[in-house]
Amino acid sequence: MKKKKTVFIEGQITSSFIGNAIAKHQTKTQIGAHNIFLGQVRKDKIEDKTVKAIDFSCYQEMADQKLDIIREETFEKYDLTCMHIYHSLGKVEVGEVCLFVFVSAPHRPQVYEATEYIVNRVKEEVPIFGKEIFEDASYQWKTNV
Amino acid sequence: MKVIYFGKIADVTKKTVEEIELQDKNVKSLITFLNEKYAINLSEMQIAVNQNLVSKSELLELKDTDEVAILSAFAGG
Numbered sequence: 067m068k069k070k071k072t073v074f075i076e077g078q079i080t081s082s083f084i085g086n087a088i089a090k091h092q093t094k095t096q097i098g099a100h101n102i103f104l105g106q107v108r109k110d111k112i113e114d115k116t117v118k119a120i121d122f123s124c125y126q127e128m129a130d131q132k133l134d135i136i137r138e139e140t141f142e143k144y145d146l147t148c149m150h151i152y153h154s155l156g157k158v159e160v161g162e163v164c165l166f167v168f169v170s171a172p173h174r175p176q177v178y179e180a181t182e183y184i185v186n187r188v189k190e191e192v193p194i195f196g197k198e199i200f201e202d203a204s205y206q207w208k209t210n211v
Numbered sequence: 212m213k214v215i216y217f218g219k220i221a222d223v224t225k226k227t228v229e230e231i232e233l234q235d236k237n238v239k240s241l242i243t244f245l246n247e248k249y250a251i252n253l254s255e256m257q258i259a260v261n262q263n264l265v266s267k268s269e270l271l272e273l274k275d276t277d278e279v280a281i282l283s284a285f286a287g288g
Contacts (some may be wrong), residue, residue, distance in 0.1 A: 105288045122287075125217050125280055128262040153287060165288050185288060193259070193280075194287030195218030207219040208286035 073133050074124065074155045078162035079104075087150060087168055097147050097170045101177035103185050105165030107158050115200040119159045120208060125193040136187045144180040146171045151184065153194060212236065212275050218283035220256055224249050238271045245281065257282045 091097060110117040147170045154164040167184050169177045189210045196208035215228050233240050238258060245251045258265050259280040265271050
């Protein structure tokens with residue numbers, strides 16, 4: 067029976083959550099290298115409007131399946147000790163973190179490549195949708211390009 | 212057949228789920244239906260059948276028990 071991984075977090079991913087995640091790995095003493103990617107909501111200007119927040123939603127069943135596949139294929143491709151992916155759902159304000167990818171391995175080269183690989187696949191393959199809410203309360207749907 | 216909508220598509224259809232009866236139960240006629248009813252363009256949507264993306268050009272048959280989802284552009288990260 068495979069352990070069900072929690073990926074989605076309501077609201078922003080706080081720095082204390084990230085700090086705790088790092089602390090939990092101190093007992094895994096075969097690790098020699100961690101790499102972390104944090105996605106932060108950017109204060110984009112689109113024409114004359116400014117982004118205030120992004121409201122994320124997802125197709126949960128499909129997202130969970132895709133994330134399982136990404137996880138499995140990342141472990142096959144790279145020699146990692148562990149990896150964690152967290153993504154926000156709901157409203158995340160500009161300057162707050164909405165994606166946290168955390169990769170650990172005995173040695174350094176693997177973690178850089180694996181992080182890039184995971185982030186790219188999450189953006190391309192996981193059915194997550196984002197509504198960019200502007201300061202005037204109007205919105206548009208975000209598209210990954 | 213139950214069809215579920217996500218992201219911008221749900222905004223356009225103003226609903227997240229709909230029961231649709233198609234004469235020809237396949238992906239192509241579903242696209243035609245969505246285009247006629249909601250004016251959703253092919254380029255704006257992706258279709259997942261039982262959580263797997265399917266090609267929009269194929270005549271993939273749809274069963275009443277399939278979970279069909281219409282997805283707008285992904286925006287994770």
